[in-house]
Amino acid sequence: VVVSNRGPISFAVDDSGALTTRRGGGGLVSTFGSALYGTGAMWFAGALSDADRLAAAKGAVDAEGYRVELLALDPDLYRGYYDVICNGTLWFVHHGLWDVPRRPRFDRHWWPAWDDYESVNRAFAERVAADAPDDAVVLVHDYHLCLVAGHLRDARPDLTVVHFHHTPFAGPDAMRLLPDRVGRRLLEGLAAHDACGFHDPRWRSAFQASCEAADVTAPTTFVAPAAVDVNSIEAVARSNDCAGALARLEAEVGDRMLIVRVDRMELSKNILRGFLAFDELLELHPDVRGRVVFGAFVYPSREGLAEYQAYRLEIENLVARVNARWATSDWTPILFEPDDDFPRSIAALRRYDVLLVNPVRDGLNLVAKEGAIINERDGVLALSRESGVAGELGGLALGVHPFDVSGTAEVLHRALTMSPADRVAHAAALRAASTARAPIDWFNDQLEAAERR
Ligand code: G6P
Numbered sequence: 001v002v003v004s005n006r007g008p009i010s011f012a013v014d015d016s017g018a019l020t021t022r023r024g025g026g027g028l029v030s031t032f033g034s035a036l037y038g039t040g041a042m043w044f045a046g047a048l049s050d051a052d053r054l055a056a057a058k059g060a061v062d063a064e065g066y067r068v069e070l071l072a073l074d075p076d077l078y079r080g081y082y083d084v085i086c087n088g089t090l091w092f093v094h095h096g097l098w099d100v101p102r103r104p105r106f107d108r109h110w111w112p113a114w115d116d117y118e119s120v121n122r123a124f125a126e127r128v129a130a131d132a133p134d135d136a137v138v139l140v141h142d143y144h145l146c147l148v149a150g151h152l153r154d155a156r157p158d159l160t161v162v163h164f165h166h167t168p169f170a171g172p173d174a175m176r177l178l179p180d181r182v183g184r185r186l187l188e189g190l191a192a193h194d195a196c197g198f199h200d201p202r203w204r205s206a207f208q209a210s211c212e213a214a215d216v217t218a219p220t221t222f223v224a225p226a227a228v229d230v231n232s233i234e235a236v237a238r239s240n241d242c243a244g245a246l247a248r249l250e251a252e253v254g255d256r257m258l259i260v261r262v263d264r265m266e267l268s269k270n271i272l273r274g275f276l277a278f279d280e281l282l283e284l285h286p287d288v289r290g291r292v293v294f295g296a297f298v299y300p301s302r303e304g305l306a307e308y309q310a311y312r313l314e315i316e317n318l319v320a321r322v323n324a325r326w327a328t329s330d331w332t333p334i335l336f337e338p339d340d341d342f343p344r345s346i347a348a349l350r351r352y353d354v355l356l357v358n359p360v361r362d363g364l365n366l367v368a369k370e371g372a373i374i375n376e377r378d379g380v381l382a383l384s385r386e387s388g389v390a391g392e393l394g395g396l397a398l399g400v401h402p403f404d405v406s407g408t409a410e411v412l413h414r415a416l417t418m419s420p421a422d423r424v425a426h427a428a429a430l431r432a433a434s435t436a437r438a439p440i441d442w443f444n445d446q447l448e449a450a451e452r453r
Contacts, residue, residue: 005144007045033229033439080116125151172213195449200388224445241343260352264301277408299340372430
């Protein structure tokens with residue numbers, strides 16, 4: 001049994017009013033890859049749209065190789081849980097994103113949302129308790145659902161419940177930003193699992209340290225970095241959509257070098273400092289002016305949050321400023337592509353000379369691995385030491401200190417000027433490290449954690 005906020009399929013209503021399904025947009029379904037596909041596993045998820053809610057009323061559906069049960073929750077309740085607590089509070093605390101003179105504010109508007117979080121977690125637990133097969137292993141995913149296991153403990157002691165946290169984890173100092181009873185409730189909720197997993201040893205240590213500081217007995221923990229489903233990404237790379245996008249990109253870039261980033265327009269991804277570093281690169285290294293394009297394939301995310309709307313505006317203004325400063329009649333330095341177009345993102349990953357992955361903090365970052373696997377030009381990876389994937393690729397990539405804009409500019413210059421022979425060796429090592437694990441390994445790590453119960 002898998003339990004997550006975003007499920008493997010989403011529904012739409014077609015012109016004739018009939019419900020149609022498509023594979024969900026979330027990263028989790030691609031992370032499970034073929035490991036879970038067709039196993040008959042049950043997947044419980046939230047109904048995220050009106051069409052999802054219509055589908056939820058029809059009960060469980062078999063689609064895309066899973067038996068999916070969507071929970072229809074009151075939209076206002078869901079908004080408090082998802083926008084205010086999951087995205088506006090837990091995401092911020094685990095990624096260290098708060099601008100503390102202003103945020104967080106736990107006020108009369110926030111507390112009802114915390115009650116919504118409790119209610120949604122309870123609703124998920126009640127549904128799992130009612131429908132999960134006897135003695136099932138239940139894999140609960142991410143910060144949305146920290147309190148599910150606590151409820152299941154009482155209702156269904158036959159179940160083995162494993163949690164996997166896809167984000168970094170806040171250490172004790174960051175956890176202290178949360179109201180005491182909330183921090184404790186989250187840690188106790190996680191401790192109610194038979195095991196808790198993380199992508200990187202740093203996030204596991206932070207979780208353990210936070211438990212210790214709060215005097216909560218930590219559960220068994222494990223570290224299991226997720227992997228790329230190579231077959232599925234290669235299929236996209238071979239598709240006509242990807243070929244068309246690559247041809248259009250080639251036409252724009254020509255024989256110039258290409259720096260690429262592929263990200264959600266997300267505060268933790270550090271998009272502004274990436275452009276500031278590019279600006280500094282152009283200022284300090286006249287040799288690369290006119291010879292390099294920065295392709296930013298960044299698609300909108302969580303637009304319901306004011307912080308994300310403001311961030312997008314800031315990004316757009318900065319792109320305009322850098323382009324206005326350096327563009328010539330035949331060269332636009334930053335190619336800004338703000339739509340969600342997966343085949344085009346894959347085309348960019350095939351074509352890059354340098355891939356910039358510079359998050360301020362990131363649970364893992366699969367783009368770094370995807371790029372290493374499908375890039376066709378022995379491209380160089382410039383990787384933030386604060387990404388979870390630095391545990392696997394950090395020793396091979398050029399390291400980026402995400403707050404050091406000048407340092408990032410220098411890393412970009414080193415990457416652009418690396419010798420062809422060094423590029424070949426660099427790319428081969430990254431490709432090997434990025435394919436060392438498959439989705440099935442990640443899945444089995446979770447099952448093994450369950451078996452150690
Ligand atoms: C990213 C994170 C996951 C998180 C997901 C939620 O992929 O790495 O930890 O679960 O975002 O995204 P959503 O769009 O569903 O809020």
